[in-house]
Amino acid sequence: MPSRSAAGVDRRTFLRYTSAIGVTTAITTGLTACGGPASNGDGAKGSGGSGAGTIEAGLSYALSTGFDPMITSGATPYAANMHIFEGLVDLDPATLVARPTLATEMPKKINATTYRATLRKGATFHDGSAVTAEDVVFSFERVLDPKNASLMAQFVPFIDTVKAVDTGTVEFKLKSPFALFPSRISVVRIVPKKIVEKDVKGFDAEPVGSGPYKFVSAVREDKIVMTKHDKYNGPHPAKAQKMVWRLMSDPSARVSALKSGRVQAIEDVPYIDVKGITGENKVESVQSFGLLFLMFNCKDERFEDKRVRQALHYALDTEKIIETALLGNAAPATGYVPATHPDYRKASTVYSHDLAKAKKLLAEAGAKDLSFTLMLTDTGWVKDVAPLIKESWAAIGVDATLDIAKSAAQYAKVDKGDFHALAAPGDPSVFGNDVDLLMRWFYYGFWPEKRYGWAGSAAYKKTKSLLDQAAGLTDEAKRKELWGQVTDLVADEAALYPVLHRKLPTGWTTDALTGFKPLPTTGLSFIDVGRA
Template sequence: MIDLRPQGAPVLDRMNKEVDRRGFLRLAGAVSAAAAFTGSLAACGGPSSTAGTKSGDGAAPNPNGTIEAGISYALSTGFDPMTSSGATPVAANMHVFEGLVDLDPVTREAYAALATAMPQKVNDTTYRASLRQGATFHDGSPVTADDVVFSFTRILDPKNASLMVQFLPFLDSVSAVDAATVEFRLKYAFPLFPSRISVVKIVPRKVVEADPKAFDAKPVGSGPYQLIEATRQDKIVFKRWDAYNGPRPAKAAAMNWRLVNDNTARVNSLVSGRVQAIEDVPYVDVAGLKGKTTTDSVASFGNLFLMFNCSQKPFDDKRVRQALHYALDVEKIVTTAMYGQGIASTSYLQPSHPDYHRAATVYTHDQAKAKALLAEAGASGLAVTLLTTNTGWVADIAPIIKESWDAIGVTTTLDIGDSSGQYKKVDAGSFQVMAAPGDPSVFGNDTDLLLRWFYGAGVWPTKRFRWAGSAEDTQVRGLLDQAAQSADKDARAKLWNQTIDLIADQAALYPIVHRKLPTAWDAKKLTGFKPLPTTGLSFLGVATA
């Protein structure tokens, strides 16, 4: 990790604020912020006010400038877009790769990227898309229909264990009509098809097949920026791909992303001018930075969830899961640990999401109800080890969860550690309860996608909360499939609402709080920059002044 901390007052000021405001959390043993983002990437509604985003102070963009950014998360996975789920590589891939269709990183609206237009519907189960003429990969080779077919079929191949396949249950086959046209055959009508294929990034077949591991470490795409170098705990270096001819050209000559997971170092790198923007502003610093930089907090799907090992007693009983939710003092979590930068979850979706539905079961702070549910389940005197990741804001919340559970007679032990190590325990089944961040909205914002990430036929219900095969799991997937095939928007929404009610009642994996995502930047040095409603930073359309 690069230590970007300047000496002197900024660090001392921040230390004083933390001692005064967060004495409880520090004495409770909240650990330092580290770290890797997990396979739980855990997404979003529209951004909040972007007041103050007029950038560059009227100066003209500098086409020869270099963007310097402070990134919170280390490289926890590779870059291959078929399997990459780490926060930092996914954000990097936004600049390196294109899909036929991509989502605007700020508005989350779909637009034609490598395709000349949005896919054209031939009939209910057939679509066609034409490739942008002259598009090239970063090795200089042309993007062809064969590359598109390869990019989709390798995801559909079960042996590749792609994370994206769970988002494409409707897709039957992909074929090349000619060198620049691709045809998609669907298993059933899927109204969300044109925007959903944004989850598939187009890769060069020859490069991937020649050396998949090398491609994962140093990807080759067709996007506006070429990745030059990536060092796990240090930096990612990009340069403009001058042959790019698509809709989102690079407006800077280069980018250096500094991987600075230390909160103090990241904040001071912005204040000192060493970087021009940082993600994941520590909640304690949001107010203080507003006088020195432009800062905005955007409502997001991103959440902290509780996940139970449903194959282990007594957590196979929903009453125990519900009890531990009712015991939580979420108001204290939001006000004390998050400095107001969050909202208690009243649904699987955050209130800013266009499909928000208040769940039939809403977990308020009700200690009496929590105790009664434990007694009914025969789980009085329960002892729990709570697994959490050491991501800064999560580690700050963990002591409050422990305090809430201890207060109803549940003896709680905290196990806080690096996310990769914690998920090894989860995947091995050696855990009881986990509290972790989740944000699948980096892949898309439609409700079907957000629900399928955790509740579809993927790794989460099978290897993690171990719910697969239960009657309720079968019911959830049935509702999702019915909604996916419905051409009627209102009928689809009704089915999604039923799904949300069911997973809220079951609470096998369910959010405690939806967070706001604070971002800070120097508006005098960047033009066109806007904060995202997802984890990460985007510099598409951004230049230095």
């Protein structure tokens, strides 16, 4: 299952979202959007100028969802949308720092609960129509409307109203102060009201945005084709005439395509192949938030006592897991976010490999002859980790039966409450990198209330209270202190907690691309990238 889906919205949940608004994904062979300049052929090199040549890339995942940015959760369409759509504010793909795109500057604070944003003059959608304040209001209101079950709504619950002051200015009223407002609105992409209202299903299949690249066609397990948006007048114009994204779930096929020159970049290089990619081809592994987490069903009597959950974490030989299964491409979790994160806080509880402590905790909890089923997703590297988890737990007398299956099937069981424990990948940092967003994803709302049964606990209530308090603070130091309290709390509870944070290996041909950077999230970005 794609990492973005695993980050919190599995395929089953996505189908629930889409059914709520009657959207059916329609990605078919030969699906082509109107317009767009003729390409100069697949694989053609450019002269280094603006809009020259064709970029070809190898992506890891097929199209599991459509492209509507309000609801898409698939890794590949989400990555494509970074090129097709703009927000008022977007995140730099490599640094995850917020920057204005459709807005001329970061939203201006009028008072504690009012912000205004001014649109870029002359901005146009791919059909040639002007981007207006009305389109911005429409884009936010459809996200906020509960009937639409938007994936993005959970990230902007603080917005009360959005209105057009004039054709180029939008005003936001907040329900309460939220200090991270200017960067958080990057989760909402601006869409053309007229096109979406006319045919939402068609829009999901043939997206129309205002970004530097326009959609041409998509074939579910083959490729996505995009071309330069000639009328784009924003800060990040297309530097290639055309892009062809090959959808290659077979990792060996991606590596072969890079080595043969068929593509100029690939994501998700298998760890075992990293050293074998040399010469003009380069691989760089970037530390990400992307984690392997353990999640326990807190309604199961075996895991009601947090000492049992703690014991299972202490028993893990995480260093061995990283060196053996991931060939060193990860860091053990010492806090909720990795040590490279600007707001990193070392947790008061760090789960080192301590078999004696694990056994002591199990004995104190009265957990004798503990046995259960550990579900895992069938992601390649997760399957490699699975036997090492079982081995670690066997060392303290715990018998874990491994159940490895596709992500959708596993989360279907989870959402029915039919599970004991789950080990899976996740990465909500694709939506934003601030600690509030990253914590709310797993510890506020859907996951603790619907998935791992933590909602009735005093710890959960305290977590929600701390996050809400921090959200309204303008004092950065005080906000970080409250986030630190949450970090300590969720580490101690271990209801859902990371084992490790992965490094993501990306491969590319250095003399074929200009300005290319590997990402700290799943996917590839060719914003500000050209053909050499």
